[in-house]
Amino acid sequence: MKHTIKTALRLTISIYVGVIWALVASANAQSVSEKQAVKMFESEVQEYVKLRNRVRENVPKLPKEATPEQIHTFMMAFQDATRAARSGAKPGEIFKPAVSEAIRATLKNHFRGDDRVELRKTIFEAENKSIPLKVNYPYPTSKEYTEMPPKLLLELPQLPKEVRYRFVGRNMLLMDRENNLIVDYMVNALP
Amino acid sequence: MNRSLMSVLLCVTLISGGIWTSAFSQNASHTNGTLPAANVRISLPRKEGSLRFAVIGDTGTGSKQQYQLGQLMALSREQFPFEFVLLLGDNMYGGETPKDFEQKFSEVYKPLLDAKVKFFATLGNHDLAVQANYANFNMDGKEYYRFKRGNVAFYSLNSNYMDQKQIKWLESELAADTSEWKICFFHHPPYSSAKKHGSHDSLRDVVEPIFVKYGVNVVLTGHDHVYERIKPQKGIYYFVSGAGGKLRSGDIDAKSPLTDRAFDKDMHFMLFEVVGNQLYFQAISRTGETVDTGVIANRRAKK
Numbered sequence: 001m002k003h004t005i006k007t008a009l010r011l012t013i014s015i016y017v018g019v020i021w022a023l024v025a026s027a028n029a030q031s032v033s034e035k036q037a038v039k040m041f042e043s044e045v046q047e048y049v050k051l052r053n054r055v056r057e058n059v060p061k062l063p064k065e066a067t068p069e070q071i072h073t074f075m076m077a078f079q080d081a082t083r084a085a086r087s088g089a090k091p092g093e094i095f096k097p098a099v100s101e102a103i104r105a106t107l108k109n110h111f112r113g114d115d116r117v118e119l120r121k122t123i124f125e126a127e128n129k130s131i132p133l134k135v136n137y138p139y140p141t142s143k144e145y146t147e148m149p150p151k152l153l154l155e156l157p158q159l160p161k162e163v164r165y166r167f168v169g170r171n172m173l174l175m176d177r178e179n180n181l182i183v184d185y186m187v188n189a190l191p
Numbered sequence: 192m193n194r195s196l197m198s199v200l201l202c203v204t205l206i207s208g209g210i211w212t213s214a215f216s217q218n219a220s221h222t223n224g225t226l227p228a229a230n231v232r233i234s235l236p237r238k239e240g241s242l243r244f245a246v247i248g249d250t251g252t253g254s255k256q257q258y259q260l261g262q263l264m265a266l267s268r269e270q271f272p273f274e275f276v277l278l279l280g281d282n283m284y285g286g287e288t289p290k291d292f293e294q295k296f297s298e299v300y301k302p303l304l305d306a307k308v309k310f311f312a313t314l315g316n317h318d319l320a321v322q323a324n325y326a327n328f329n330m331d332g333k334e335y336y337r338f339k340r341g342n343v344a345f346y347s348l349n350s351n352y353m354d355q356k357q358i359k360w361l362e363s364e365l366a367a368d369t370s371e372w373k374i375c376f377f378h379h380p381p382y383s384s385a386k387k388h389g390s391h392d393s394l395r396d397v398v399e400p401i402f403v404k405y406g407v408n409v410v411l412t413g414h415d416h417v418y419e420r421i422k423p424q425k426g427i428y429y430f431v432s433g434a435g436g437k438l439r440s441g442d443i444d445a446k447s448p449l450t451d452r453a454f455d456k457d458m459h460f461m462l463f464e465v466v467g468n469q470l471y472f473q474a475i476s477r478t479g480e481t482v483d484t485g486v487i488a489n490r491r492a493k494k
Contacts, residue, residue: 064332066324068292075321118392125388126316142285144316147379149393150353164352177320 034105037098038157044094045174048183049162052176055081062178078179079138089136094174094184103156103172108191110152119149123190129169133187138180139166139173231267234484235464235471242341243271246376246461247435248279248413249315251295257436258299260458260477265302267475271462274340275308276300278328279413279432280315280350280378287319295436297327311338313347315378315413337364343465344370348377350394350412358397365405372465372489375402376411380431382424384447385415385455387439402427408489409470417442417455418474420483428487432474434458454482 059077063070095103111119126146131139139145146167156165159174163183166173172189173182235243245264250257264276283295297304304310304327312328314320323330330336334349335357346364349357365373380388381395402410403425413433421429435458443453457476464471468490474483 062321062324062332064324065326067326068287068289071287071292071321071324072289075319118390122391122393141287141319145351147316147351147391147394148353150358150397151393153352153354154397158355161356164354180319 033098034102037096037102040096041094041099041157044096045159045163048094049160051085052082052162052179055085056178075179079181082176082179082181083136086136089184091133091135091185093135095172095186099157100186100189103186104189104191106155107152107172107189110149110155111191119152122147122149123167124169126167131168133168133171133173133182133185135182135184137182139175139182141180231263231270231475231479232481233267233271233462234473234481235271235462236466237271237464238466242343242465243273244340244463245273245276246279246411246430246432246463247276248378248411249281249416249433250278250299250436251281251283251291251317252436253291253294253299254436256438256458256477257295260435260460261299262302263475263477263479264300264460265306267462268303268306268308271464273308273462276303276310277345277347277376277411278310278312279376279411279435280313281317281413281433281436282312282315282322282328283319284317284436287322292325311345311347313377314349314351316351335360337368339370341465342370343372343374344368346373346375346407348375348398350377350379350391353394353397358401361398362401362405365401365407368405371468372409372470373405373407374409374411375407378412379414380412380429380433381410382421382429382449383412383415383431384419384421384444384449384453385417385431385439385442386444387442388415390449399425399427409487415439415442417453418459418482419443419449419453420451420474420485421449422451430461430472432459432461435460452483 056078059081060073062074123146126144128143128146131143148165159165162177164175164177166175170190171185171187173185176183283291309329310327312322312330314322314334320334322328323334324332335347337344337346346361348361379391379394381399382390407427410427410429412431415431416434416437416439417431418434419431438458439455441455443455454474454476457478459474459476459482462473462475468488470487470489472485473481476482
C-alpha cells in the first residue's frame, strides 16, 4: 500500500516537472525566435535608414532656420528621390511575418491593460481612417497623425530617429519622419 | 438738463465707439475679417524687469476668428509688452504648403513678427515634423528642446511621439536644471475635462513622475479646443489652452472634478508674467473678456 502511494507520488511529481520543463522550453524557444525576428526587423529598418540617408545627401539641404519654400522644396525632392530609390518596394518587406506576429503579441498584451479604453479612443477617434495604405506613398498632410501611446513605445522594438510607428485605424505604419512616406505597414495590427 | 446730459453722454459713447470700430476696421481690413469691438484690460502687475510671454494653442486654421485673436494679441502687447509667444501645437491644419504657412501663421501674427516677437512652437497631431525647421518657430530643427529666459526654463516636448530617447533627454535636462521655474509645454493634455479628447493617461503615466521628481511647476497644453485650468495635481499647475484657432463650444464636462476654471464659449489666448517667485496669468477671450486670472507661488524661487 505504502509502496503504491510512493510510486503514485513519484509519477505525479515527474509529470509536473515534465510539464513545467516543456512549458519553460517552449517559452524560451518562442522568446529566442521572437528575438531573432526583432533583430531581423531592426536590421531591415537600418537598411532603409541607410538608403534614405544616402538619398537625403543628394537633395537640397534643409537649414535649421528654413523658409516655408525651403521646407516644401526639401520635402518634395526627398519624397521623389526616395520613391525612385525604392520603386519596387512592397508591403511586408520590413514588417515580415515573424516580427509582425511578435508586434501583434505586444499590442495584444498592451491592449489588455488598464489603459485599453483610452488607447482605443485615442487611436480610433483620429480622423485618418480613409488614408490609402500604400508603401512608398506619402501620408496625406491634410490628415491628422495619431499620438503613439508612450508606454507602448517603450515595449515595441526601438527605432532609429529617422523612422517611427504610427496607427491608422487597426493598422500599424512605419513612417519616415522627414519625407512623410509610408515605409511599410502591417494590417490588423491591433486586436 | 438731465436730457442734455444724457445726449452728451450718448454722443461721447457713440463717437468713442466709432473711433474704436474705425481703428479695428482699419487694422482688420488686410487681415481677413472684421474684429469684434474688443478692448483688453490687462490685470497683470507689469512689474519692471519681469518676464512676460503669451501662450496660444491649436491656431493654424487661417480662419477669420484666428486673425481676430491675432489682432487682439497684438493690441494687448501695446499695454503688456511680452517678449515671446509659446505655440502649443496644431500650428497648421489641413496642408503645409508655403501658402499655408503664410495664411495660417505669418500673416495672422504679422504685427507681432514685425515687432520682433519670437514664437517658440511645439508639434501637434496635425503638424509635420519638418515644422521644427521653420525659422519662425525657433525650434532649431529639434522636435523637443529647452530654452531659458531669466530664472525660467522652458521645455517644448513632442507629445505625439514620447519615445525612450525623448524621455531620457527630458530626465537628464531636468536633473541638471537649477532654474527656479520649470515650465513644460506640449500638445496633448495629461489632464483635461473636455469631452472630445480628455486626459491622456498613457502620456501622464510616463511624464508626470518625471515632472514631480524634478520640480516642474507649470504644464501648458492644447489639443482640446477649450480653456481649462486644472486643480493643482501633485503640486503642478496644468493648463489646457487649445482654442487659438478652433473652438469646441460646450465641450467641457461641467461635472469634472479636475476643473478649477474652464471656458468653452469662445476662442482665447493667455498672458503670463513672472515676478520672482510669483507667476501671474490671465486668459483673454476673442472679445477681450478676461476669462481667468490668478497667481501661482513658487516656494523654490527667490522673492
